[in-house]
Amino acid sequence: MSVKIRLARRGAKKKPFYRIVAADxxxxxxxxxxxxVGTYDPMVEPAAIILNEERIRYWMGEGATPTTTVKSILKKQGFSSNPA
Known part of the structure; x- marks a missing residue:
């Protein structure tokens, strides 16, 4: 089973809200x-980002790869991509 850390869309039409999830x-x-493992709300200024860094590190340590968008969100938050 290959795992990715990606966005799952929630919210209403034209008002997106995303969960950051570890998914097959x-x-x-x-x-x-x-x-x-977190949330992302692009509708507020600045964008509201909440991350559970411990769980993200766990999943990356297990071999999960973040999508390009999630990688940029993690980078904005100063999260290092090293699983250690």
């Missing part, structure tokens, strides 16, 4: 996920 690559975007 074969699961649909808004479908089943293994664990929610």
């Amino acid at each position: 690559v074969e699961s649909p975007r808004d479908g089943k996920f293994l664990e929610s």
Whole structure:
């Protein structure tokens, strides 16, 4: 089972809110996920980002790869991509 850390869309039409989740690559975007590891709200200024860094490090240590968008969110928060 290959795992990705990606965004799962929530919220209403034209008002997106995202969960940052660890999910199997074969699961649909808004479908089943293994664990929610944070949230991202792009509608407020500045964007509200809440991360559970301990769990993100755990999943990256287990081999999960973040998507490009999640990588940029992590970088904005000063999160190092090293799993150690």
